[in-house]
Amino acid sequence: MLADLKPHRKDLVFDLVEEAGFDTTDWVESFKHAAGYKANPKYCYEWAYVQPGKLIILNLWHSNMDEEHGQIVHRGTFRADAEFRRLKGGKQQWVDRARRLDEALQVALRKNLPVRVIIVDGDRREKEAVDGPSSKVRFRKLDPEPWTITAYDWETGACELTRGILEGRFVDQFDLEQTSKSAPERREVTTSSFIRDPAVRRRVLARANGRCELCGEPGFKMASGAVYLETHHVVPLADGGDDHESNVVALCANDHRRAHFADNREEIARRFQVRNGGASMSVSEVAVTS
Numbered sequence: 001m002l003a004d005l006k007p008h009r010k011d012l013v014f015d016l017v018e019e020a021g022f023d024t025t026d027w028v029e030s031f032k033h034a035a036g037y038k039a040n041p042k043y044c045y046e047w048a049y050v051q052p053g054k055l056i057i058l059n060l061w062h063s064n065m066d067e068e069h070g071q072i073v074h075r076g077t078f079r080a081d082a083e084f085r086r087l088k089g090g091k092q093q094w095v096d097r098a099r100r101l102d103e104a105l106q107v108a109l110r111k112n113l114p115v116r117v118i119i120v121d122g123d124r125r126e127k128e129a130v131d132g133p134s135s136k137v138r139f140r141k142l143d144p145e146p147w148t149i150t151a152y153d154w155e156t157g158a159c160e161l162t163r164g165i166l167e168g169r170f171v172d173q174f175d176l177e178q179t180s181k182s183a184p185e186r187r188e189v190t191t192s193s194f195i196r197d198p199a200v201r202r203r204v205l206a207r208a209n210g211r212c213e214l215c216g217e218p219g220f221k222m223a224s225g226a227v228y229l230e231t232h233h234v235v236p237l238a239d240g241g242d243d244h245e246s247n248v249v250a251l252c253a254n255d256h257r258r259a260h261f262a263d264n265r266e267e268i269a270r271r272f273q274v275r276n277g278g279a280s281m282s283v284s285e286v287a288v289t290s
C-alpha cells in the first residue's frame with residue numbers, strides 16, 4: 001500500500017497544485033519571464049501552499065511515511081526542523097520554508113481546510129548537513145486522496161498526518177484553534193502554563209469512544225468527520241492534579257462548562273474521582289493498585 005504511493009514520474013509542481021484546485025493566478029502574474037511562469041521561484045520551491053478558505057497543499061517525502069494498522073501516516077515536527085536549521089546556521093530559505101509548512105498546518109486546523117499532499121521522492125539531504133547541497137526531488141505526484149491532520153501539538157508543532165478522510169476519529173478543544181499558544185515568543189513567557197501530554201488526551205478520548213463521560217450523549221460530528229468532545233482535568237493541574245487518565249475525563253462542551261461553573265461542580269468532580277479510581281492518585285499508586 002505504501003509502496004503503491006511511491007511516485008515514478010516528475011510532474012511539475014505548478015501542474016500538481018493546479019490539479020489540486022489551487023488558484024495559480026498570482027503564480028502566473030508575478031513572473032513575466034522567458035523561462036515561463038511554471039518556474040516562478042516565488043512558488044515552485046515552496047514546501048507548502050495555502051489558499052485561504054480553500055485548501056492547503058504539502059510536499060511530503062515518501063520516505064517519511066509509514067504504514068501502521070493499514071493506514072499511511074506521516075509524523076514530523078516542522079517547527080523543530082526550522083529551529084534546528086536556524087541554530088545550525090542553515091540556509092534562511094530552508095528555515096522559512098519549514099516554518100511556513102508548520103504555519104500551513106495551523107491554518108488548516110483553524111479553518112478546517114482540506115489537506116492535499118504532493119508525494120516526493122529522490123535524494124534527501126542528511127538532516128545534519130544543513131550546509132550541504134539541497135535535497136533533490138526526482139519524482140513527485142499529487143496524491144488523489146486528501147489527508148487528515150490527526151494530531152497537532154500547538155506547543156511544539158509535533159504533527160501526525162494520516163492519509164484519507166477519517167470518519168469517527170476523536171478530537172478535543174486542544175486540537176482546534178490555539179492562536180496565542182502557538183506563537184513561540186508567547187510560549188517562552190507563559191512559563192506558568194501547564195504542559196498537557198497529548199497522549200493522555202488521546203487515551204481519554206479513546207476511552208470515552210465519542211460519548212460524554214458525564215451525560216453519556218455522543219459528541220457532535222464536525223465538518224471534518226471527527227467527533228468532538230472536550231478533555232477536562234477533574235483536579236486542575238494548577239491545584240496539583242495529575243496529567244494522567246485517572247484525572248482526565250472527556251465531556252460534551254456543555255458539560256465541560258458545567259464541570260467548571262455549575263453550582264454542583266464539586267459533586268460532579270467527586271463523582272469522577274470515584275469512577276476513575278481516585279483522581280488524586282499519582283501514577284505510581286495506580287501502578288501498585290492495578
Ligand SMILES: [Zn+2]
Nearest residue numbers: 212215252255
Ligand atoms: Zn455531556
